[in-house]
Amino acid sequence: MNRKVELFVPCFIDQLYPETAFNTIKLLEKAGCEVIYNSEQTCCGQPAYNAGFWDEAKEIGSKFLKDFSEEHYIVSPSASCVGMVKYSYNDLFTNSTEHNSCRNIQRNIMEVSDFLVNVLKKEYFGAELVGTGVYHDSCSALRECKIKEEPRRLLAQVGGLELVEMRDQETCCGFGGTFSIKFDGISSAMAEQKVRHAQTVNADYIISTDASCLLQLQAYIDKHNIPIKTLHLVDVLTSGWANI
CATH class of the missing domain: 3.40.50.11810 (Rossmann fold)
Structure with a gap:
């Protein structure tokens, strides 16, 4: 299988654990995926959202929706950020001009273990x-x-x-x-x-x-x-x- 997936690297991993980001690519490639990484990606908006700054979170979230496509799975080594996009974006984009693209991306974004086990059906990687x-x-x-x-x-x-x-x-x-x-x-x-x-x-x-x-x-x-x-x-x- 050669499945194209887009990688979302959360802020914490980008700034503090970059090796984990590289290892995510290695893991997905070993699982038979072609990994696409958009270097223009930034934050999902979770810190602003959790602090109550929803206007700012929506602005960051709008960029997120533009940085990722609606065609591929979006995989991330962070359940926290996946949860933000998958569920909290409902507060920001329901009945907005980004409503449909948001729903498509929400359907496609997954935490890495969820993706490996439930989509790719792979559990052994020789670790x-x-x-x-x-x-x-x-x-x-x-x-x-x-x-x-x-x-x-x-x-x-x-x-x-x-x-x-x-x-x-x-x-x-x-x-x-x-x-x-x-x-x-x-x-x-x-x-x-x-x-x-x-x-x-x-x-x-x-x-x-x-x-x-x-x-x-x-x-x-x-x-x-x-x-x-x-x-x-x-x-x-x-x-x-x-x-x-």
């Missing part, structure tokens, strides 16, 4: 990562995009990785965008709880499909010198390829 890992369900993936089993099915195929569940699996990490700024104490306590639960099951890795969650948890880990590493799902699925 290897030795250690014990826990998967952190981001709020956007679990509650908004209804993604739960897809990442776990992919991780179950990673050689050397023992995937275990931790207590309060579905609890938020405490990031929540501006929540972590406005309610710093609560946010830090939530991160601490998540990391401690990972420690309890002797996890070497905390894995997620949202870079913002990983940033939140890694900050707590680094501050307290805890021997756990956060990893994006895509980086796990492309690990160990050089050894194959």
